[in-house]
Amino acid sequence: MTILYLIRHGETGGNYEGRFQGIIDNPLNEYGIRQAKMLGEAFSLSKIDVLYTSPLQRAKKTAEIIAEMHGLEKLFPIVDEGLIELNGGLLEGRKFSELAKEYPEVMEAMHSCPASMECPGGESMRDVSERIVKTIDRLVEQNKGKVIVAVSHGIIISSYIHFASGKPFEEMSNSMVANASVSKFLFNDDMIVCMEYADDRRHMKHGTYLETTGFEKHECPNPDPYAVENQN
Numbered sequence: 001m002t003i004l005y006l007i008r009h010g011e012t013g014g015n016y017e018g019r020f021q022g023i024i025d026n027p028l029n030e031y032g033i034r035q036a037k038m039l040g041e042a043f044s045l046s047k048i049d050v051l052y053t054s055p056l057q058r059a060k061k062t063a064e065i066i067a068e069m070h071g072l073e074k075l076f077p078i079v080d081e082g083l084i085e086l087n088g089g090l091l092e093g094r095k096f097s098e099l100a101k102e103y104p105e106v107m108e109a110m111h112s113c114p115a116s117m118e119c120p121g122g123e124s125m126r127d128v129s130e131r132i133v134k135t136i137d138r139l140v141e142q143n144k145g146k147v148i149v150a151v152s153h154g155i156i157i158s159s160y161i162h163f164a165s166g167k168p169f170e171e172m173s174n175s176m177v178a179n180a181s182v183s184k185f186l187f188n189d190d191m192i193v194c195m196e197y198a199d200d201r202r203h204m205k206h207g208t209y210l211e212t213t214g215f216e217k218h219e220c221p222n223p224d225p226y227a228v229e230n231q232n
Contacts, residue, residue, distance in 0.1 A: 001187065002145055002187040003146075003184070003185075004136065004140060004148045004149075004150065004186075005182055005185075006152060006182070006184075006185070007149060007150070007152070008154055008177050008179055008180060009028070009061075009179065009180070010028045010032030010179055011179040012028055012058050013027075013029050015029075019093060019096070020091045020092055020093070020096060022092040022119070022122065023084060023087050023088070024092050026058055027057050027061065032062075032180075036065040036066065038180065038204055041069065041203070043149070046147075047147050048070060048075055049147045050147075050148050051066065051077050052077070052078050052148065053078070053083065053152075054152050054153060060077060060151075062151045080135065082134065083135060083152040083153075085153035086125075086128045087122035089119040089121025090119070090120045090121045103120065106120065110174065114172045115170045125159065129159045132156050132160045132163075137191065157177050159172070161198045164195040177199040182201075183199060183200065184196040184198075184200070
């Protein structure tokens with residue numbers, strides 16, 4: 001069995017201000033760094049065989065902080081372009097409140113029918129879904145039987161959660177994983193994926209991050225959601 005943890009990066013100034021970030025390379029803000037440290041603490045005693053990250057610095061910094069808990073000489077983040085966020089084209093850097101006025105049809109699709117969303121000058125949701133499925137398949141194929149951690153982005157991870165649910169692409173919901181959340185997937189030898197849980201925030205030491213909303217809840221038999229024992 002192969003285990004994959006998909007982690008969304010910590011908070012950035014763009015997240016805090018309610019902006020569409022896309023591939024704009026914003027850094028973590030102070031709270032985002034604290035979130036990443038809480039992730040690092042949660043995974044510090046767990047086995048991680050390989051750690052991947054999006055090339056954007058908000059994801060790379062989150063991955064680096066997680067790696068520091070294991071020692072960079074043993075666990076170094078590997079950049080994979082396939083984990084990068086959706087290219088938002090003309091939407092990027094703008095507040096969602098502004099976009100609702102300037103691109104009402106695009107924003108309506110994002111909220112009501114995400115599968116039909118196409119970013120002007122950027123990617124479509126179908127583009128993103130196909131890209132992340134191919135990327136995850138490749139990473140799992142290369143690391144069969146291992147524990148994989150990959151730090152990525154909200155739209156990317158939410159898209160893969162929908163794929164793993166087995167529902168038709170056209171039925172994608174507008175649920176979005178939170179910053180610094182963890183989603184866990186299991187793969188058998190035939191590359192069949194089973195989602196154990198999504199958008200988990202039990203590691204966060206902040207009241208607003210203790211409840212999982214938007215996605216179906218999955219009961220985890222182990223009280224420590226990241227307790228894959230580190231034998232090293």
